[in-house]
Amino acid sequence: MSVLAVEGITLRLGGRRVLGPISAAFAPGRVTAVLGPNGAGKSSLLACLAGLHTPDEGQVLLGGQPRSTFALRDLARQIGLLPQGGDVHWDVDVATLVALGRYPHRPRWGKTEADRQAVARAMKATDTARFASRTMTALSGGERARVLMARVLAGEPQWLLADEPLANLDPAHQLETLACLRDVARGGAGVIVVLHDLGHALRVADEILLLCDGEAIAQGAPDAVLTPERIAATYSVAAEIGTTPDGERFIVTSSMAR
Numbered sequence: 699m700s701v702l703a704v705e706g707i708t709l710r711l712g713g714r715r716v717l718g719p720i721s722a723a724f725a726p727g728r729v730t731a732v733l734g735p736n737g738a739g740k741s742s743l744l745a746c747l748a749g750l751h752t753p754d755e756g757q758v759l760l761g762g763q764p765r766s767t768f769a770l771r772d773l774a775r776q777i778g779l780l781p782q783g784g785d786v787h788w789d790v791d792v793a794t795l796v797a798l799g800r801y802p803h804r805p806r807w808g809k810t811e812a813d814r815q816a817v818a819r820a821m822k823a824t825d826t827a828r829f830a831s832r833t834m835t836a837l838s839g840g841e842r843a844r845v846l847m848a849r850v851l852a853g854e855p856q857w858l859l860a861d862e863p864l865a866n867l868d869p870a871h872q873l874e875t876l877a878c879l880r881d882v883a884r885g886g887a888g889v890i891v892v893l894h895d896l897g898h899a900l901r902v903a904d905e906i907l908l909l910c911d912g913e914a915i916a917q918g919a920p921d922a923v924l925t926p927e928r929i930a931a932t933y934s935v936a937a938e939i940g941t942t943p944d945g946e947r948f949i950v951t952s953s954m955a956r
């Protein structure tokens with residue numbers, strides 16, 4: 699599968715440059731965590747990759763071809779976006795909503811067995827099958843967030859772009875979601891995930907892209923990017939990085955001494 703990349707893109711919103719110029723490439727079969735302080739440009743970058751924003755300069759490339767040269771249906775099959783803080787305010791039942799994720803794949807009429815199986819897999823992976831017949835507006839915020847993740851997973855995109863997918867989730871479901879992202883990458887898809895928890899990023903990511911003020915200040919292996927010095931310079935917090943007896947990496951942050 700081909701690489702997804704941005705080449706020298708800039709983005710202006712409200713008359714202000716909020717991104718770039720930035721160049722970065724994302725590899726299939728890997729989890730890339732996009733990190734950075736509030737307002738760094740993480741969502742803007744994902745929106746450019748997903749086609750919600752058109753860069754003012756530069757281009758988004760899919761397999762070396764400009765994104766703009768692909769048909770919309772083709773792009774919808776290849777790239778799935780879970781937007782930040784997405785929600786649903788209509789009385790749709792969970793199974794119907796998740797099945798909408800198959801829309802780019804479905805024949806003109808009806809659903810195929812492959813559609814049904816993809817929806818079942820997505821609901822199992824997100825622990826949402828047990829409320830398949832309930833309406834979205836009758837679920838808690840975290841339950842709705844998991845259903846929205848199921849909808850994107852049901853589309854089995856070659857590129858999964860997830861903007862803060864752990865928001866509103868309890869610790870167990872956060873870990874399940876991180877494991878699910880790893881599974882998606884293991885299956886060969888490219889995963890690009892925006893995270894705020896540096897420890898989660900250290901554990902889930904093969905690679906980290908660190909943004910600050912709309913620019914990429916580092917991209918590489920988690921241990922190489924997330925050093926205490928760089929965390930201090932980027933987030934203005936002190937960080938201690940360690941390893942549990944089980945070999946799990948963790949980061950503890952604290953206020954910097956004044």
Ligand SMILES: Nc1ncnc2c1ncn2[C@@H]1O[C@H](COP(=O)(O)OP(=O)(O)OP(=O)(O)O)[C@@H](O)[C@H]1O
Pocket residue numbers: 711712716734735736737738739740741742743782
């Ligand atoms: N529609 C808009 N009009 C003007 N400025 C915008 C708009 N949307 C975002 N911005 C600005 O663009 C910058 C980048 O925003 P973006 O949402 O990409 O940041 P982020 O890194 O995802 O932040 P967060 O961690 O807070 O979600 C911010 O300074 C924000 O204020």
